[in-house]
Amino acid sequence: MDYSAKNKSKLNVLPKTPTGISGLDDITRGGLPQGRPTLICGGAGSGKTLMSLEFIINGATKYNEPGVFMAFEEKTEELILNVASLGFDLASLIKSKKVSLDYVYVDRNDMEETGQFDLDGVFIRLGYAIDQIGAKRVVLDTIENLFSDLTNESIVRAELRRLFQWLKDKGVTAIITGEKGDKLLTRRGLEEYVSDCVIFLDHRIVNQISTRLLRVVKYRGSTHGTNEYPFLIDSDGISVLPVTSLHMDDVATSERISTGITSLDSMLGGKGFFRGSSILISGTAGTGKTNIAATFASSICDRGEKCIYFSFEESANQIVRNMRSIGLDLQKHIDAGLLEICATRPTMFGLEMHLVDMHKKVTEIKPDAVIIDPITNLVTVGSVNDVKSMLIRLIDFLQRGQITVLFTALTINKSVAEQTYEAISSLVDAWLLLRDIEFNGERNRGVYLMKSRGMKHSNQIREFIITDNGLDLVDVYLGPDGVLTGSAREAQILKEHTGDVLKGYQKTRKDREILRKKKILEATILTLKAEFESVEEELNRTYTEELLTRNILEKNRKEITNIRGTSSENNTEENGPHIET
Amino acid sequence: MLDKDIKKNESADNFVLRLFVAGASANSARAISNIRSICELYLKNRYELEIVDVYQQPLLAQQEQLIALPLLIKKNPLPERRMFGDMSDLKKVLKGLGINEVI
Known part of the structure; x- marks a missing residue:
């Protein structure tokens, strides 16, 4: 060589x-x-x-x-x-x-x-x-x-x-x-x-x-x-644009970047994605793909890094407005020059041209992360294979620059769209799947990690909640009837709570009964004791009377003896003992 | 200088011709001899022929839109006509000059 x-x-x-x-x-x-x-x-x-x-x-x-x-x-x-x-x-x-x-x-x-x-x-x-x-x-x-x-x-x-x-x-x-x-x-x-x-x-x-x-x-x-x-x-x-990269000698850092959602980070070994990795978020309509993507973008800008958001669905203003509803202010990042939202229609030009366009923007702005939302819309301008080859080249190019890329993919049903993300799944480093969990007459969002190369990650399905203050993940409830989400989860928790209260109540009732029984027993003991005392007293009285009688008799006898033996002047004294009992 | 000459001879039957050639190439030499003999034969005493070597005046090439050489421009009588080649096709040269004579 x-x-x-x-x-x-x-x-x-x-x-x-x-x-x-x-x-x-x-x-x-x-x-x-x-x-x-x-x-x-x-x-x-x-x-x-x-x-x-x-x-x-x-x-x-x-x-x-x-x-x-x-x-x-x-x-x-x-x-x-x-x-x-x-x-x-x-x-x-x-x-x-x-x-x-x-x-x-x-x-x-x-x-x-x-x-x-x-x-x-x-x-x-x-x-x-x-x-x-x-x-x-x-x-x-x-x-x-x-x-x-x-x-x-x-x-x-x-x-x-x-x-x-x-x-x-x-x-x-x-x-x-x-x-x-x-x-x-x-x-x-x-x-x-x-x-x-x-x-x-x-x-x-x-x-x-x-x-x-x-x-x-x-x-x-x-x-x-x-x-x-x-x-x-x-x-x-x-x-x-030389669109095919022949090399696979990208540098790999082990630096991690947060997803912007603390609980999602914890699913990813506590730290988030690798810098320069590629992440796919797929899910059906309305599962919150854009929300996650925007949260990620915002967290990057919060750290003072640059991010380009390529949107094929919504205009920049639309995204800013919609994200405000989950408490995300993207406008300040745009104003600070950290966030660039490039909204284009997929049909505006061919796939390759999109690639050239992105290539140009990335070279110009030199961002730390790129978001493409969603890649599935590109299928409208090219075949699945075309999209795949385009994405390979895009990922290649971005990874060479250590740029983290996050794609979202819409899955409609088991048709072309699904193939798309299956085809590119081997390209991405981390794949986050958002799912509708339909149960109990309502629809909830579940999220789990299909894969995440090179890091420990959770195998749990989490429930994904969109609140006014951003996104959060909660553990889904694993009850005796399987996985429960949304209000069913809440209901189950309540049910368990009720059970607890009832059980507590039952417990106190039993306690009281015992107490009562104890009291009854104690009362009986007291009665018996009193009875015993009265019997004892009776007995004692008889005994004392006998003793007294004996003493008096003794005394009387002595008196009589004395009287007999001495004079009759002690007669007055003799009156008392004369009283017979 | 050239324009003055043309103006002087603006009468209808006076031919003002300008031949552009490129140095001493074979085509140039042939064209010069051909046009000279044609003029002598058909336009005797009523023509003015100017031969321009474009190599000597390269700016002219752009001004006159010269591409194919040799090029003969008939400035007078109007309309202006352009003929290129070594002038060996007599029929075409005469047609270009507007001379209707049976050969």
Whole structure:
């Protein structure tokens, strides 16, 4: 590898002249063959003149290579006016001798061909113009017109061959444009003269949508991209997009970015998506795809990063208004220049053109994240396969720039739409599925992660709630009857709550009963005790009485004994004990 | 200079011709000799032929919209006509000059 690379650099590789047209120099690996003629052919309105004119203008302004533009179709003034709309000031370039414009005009009406002739007139004019400004670039647009102006075709052919050889000898890099022919690339087979590099421009209409395409048919002595590349003509001129990336050497960071929804982050291992990853949110209509996308966009802008929101459904104002209803203020991000909402109709142009358009915006704005809402609308302008290949290229391009991309996809039923996201599911790193859960006469939103590469993620279905203050996820209720959501979940929770209350009540009732029983028992014990006490008292009384009686009897006996033994003066004392019991 | 000459000879039957050639190419040489003999034969003493070498005056090429050379322009009598080629097709040259003579 190293060895061959070294060898290559030592070799004299074909020198190239950059066109300065963004993308075209990538496809041709540096530009057009230097000092050789290149043929640009295509149908009417395919952009031949513009492309060649841009080659001249870029040469004059960017590479300091003056150029001669020889027009066989349009007048000088017309050309100047035409390119002025693209922001090119051709008139001042002509004034400063950077560009020379020559309109070659043949009027068949007052012409008579009187024998052998040559095209020295063209040679002289061209030679003079080249020498005057020291031109390095020449465009002949469309020299084929000479064939219809001059009837002797064999002479024109021979002269053209001489002209191209002469241009090579002059060492100028030339572009010759030609109309598309029936079988050949050009009507008169110009490609046989210009065999070093042929670029074919096409303007194709599929499903009423036109796409401009460019293909490098041949390029001698150089490798080049062989595919058809879409190109765009807009206010900045032509931009071509090399749409197939051959490499898969993207850098992968383990930096994570939040989804903007804390509970969703927690489903994704607590941190959110990887930076530079691609995320697909799919779901049926009204499941809140746009809400998630907008929340994500807003959270990116909150961190001071840039985000482009490509909307194919709603206008920028609509999105801003609608998101306000969930407490999301996107307008402040737009005002701060962090958020750019690009709303286009999918049918505005072809798929490839959408890609070119996005490519251009991304290169211009350099965002940290891109949102495409929804990709399924693109199916209206291309087949499922086309959409897939477009998305591959878009993801490739974005990942190279470490730009996180979030797609939404609408699923209607098991038709084309479903295939779309199935087809692209292998492309994305994380796939969030939003689902309607229809139950108990109402519709609720469920969300779960189909996949999330390279991170621990939840396998749970969560219920997705849209509130006035944003989005939130709650655990769905797993009851004995299965998964419950929405009011059923609430009801189940209430039911359980009721149960708890009832059980609590029952518990207290039993407690009270026990207490009561205890009280009864205690009361019985008390009664028994009282009974016992009264019996005991009775017994005691009898006992005391007996004791008293005995004592008194004893006393009495002693008294009597005393009386008997002594005198009768103790009689008064004897009265008491005489009382019999 | 040239324009002055033309104005001087604006009479209807005076032919003012201008032949543009590119250096000393074979076509140029043939065209010069052909047109000279045609003029001598058909327009004797009533023509003015100017031969311009475009290589010497390249700016003229753009002004005069020169493409195919040699080119003969009939400035007078009007209408102005242009003929290109080596003037070997006598019929066409005469038609271009507006001379209706049987050859």
